[in-house]
Amino acid sequence: MLKFDVITVFPEYLAPLRLSLLGRAIEDGVLGLDVHDLRDFAHDKHQTVDDAPYGGGPGMVMKPEPWGEALDQLLTPESVLIIPTPSGRPFTQAQAQEYSAMPHLVFACGRYEGIDSRVASHYSSKVRVDEVSLGDYVLAGGEVAVLTIVEAVARLVPGVLGNEVSVQDDSFAQGAMENLVEGPVFTRPPVWRELEVPEILTSGDHAKIAAWRHLQAMQKTAINRPDLADS
Numbered sequence: 001m002l003k004f005d006v007i008t009v010f011p012e013y014l015a016p017l018r019l020s021l022l023g024r025a026i027e028d029g030v031l032g033l034d035v036h037d038l039r040d041f042a043h044d045k046h047q048t049v050d051d052a053p054y055g056g057g058p059g060m061v062m063k064p065e066p067w068g069e070a071l072d073q074l075l076t077p078e079s080v081l082i083i084p085t086p087s088g089r090p091f092t093q094a095q096a097q098e099y100s101a102m103p104h105l106v107f108a109c110g111r112y113e114g115i116d117s118r119v120a121s122h123y124s125s126k127v128r129v130d131e132v133s134l135g136d137y138v139l140a141g142g143e144v145a146v147l148t149i150v151e152a153v154a155r156l157v158p159g160v161l162g163n164e165v166s167v168q169d170d171s172f173a174q175g176a177m178e179n180l181v182e183g184p185v186f187t188r189p190p191v192w193r194e195l196e197v198p199e200i201l202t203s204g205d206h207a208k209i210a211a212w213r214h215l216q217a218m219q220k221t222a223i224n225r226p227d228l229a230d231s
């Protein structure tokens, strides 16, 4: 079973993970999820988790001691520690696939200007530590990134999606969809506001439909993702 542990100063931010698909998987015991409040590991009167940055500058940096205490409790040699940060490596479908086969993912949600860098250095000698970025923009903290990463990973765990859904046809999926986004999709009615469903989709010719979908995916990729089309 894949177990997620999330450490944050805003545990309520992670509540949506208990809804819908993931909520059901957690209830069914297919996935495990625990959310931990970083302040529980800060023992001064005000449960302080941040301080001014060495070297000066604006904002605050998260202190290493509460992180050390929390992570000492949660990490095992099989864990991967994931730190969402705009300075991390870009998160991809291939990485989601890799994480989905792992036993234990621990997420450290930074706020403010981030977590004292010695935390990542210290744990790098004990477990795999991945700094991961969702994209070239800055969020207010790691929580929304964790919602995204956990959802992308969890739906790839066998038993989480109904088996009627295939993840092979997803945009970016390893195999035929690598470096491609999915093309357009249609359902009933056959005509809506004078717009018709492409005739080939109602032809029943599965080989032709597959070839058409591949072409559509390539066209959509060229238009919306020229960066992928060139690769």
Ligand code: ADE
Binding pocket: 084, 085, 086, 132, 133, 134, 135, 136, 137, 138, 139, 140, 141, 142, 145
């Ligand atoms: N935290 C703040 N911005 C982020 C981003 N772009 N990706 C991951 N974590 C973040």
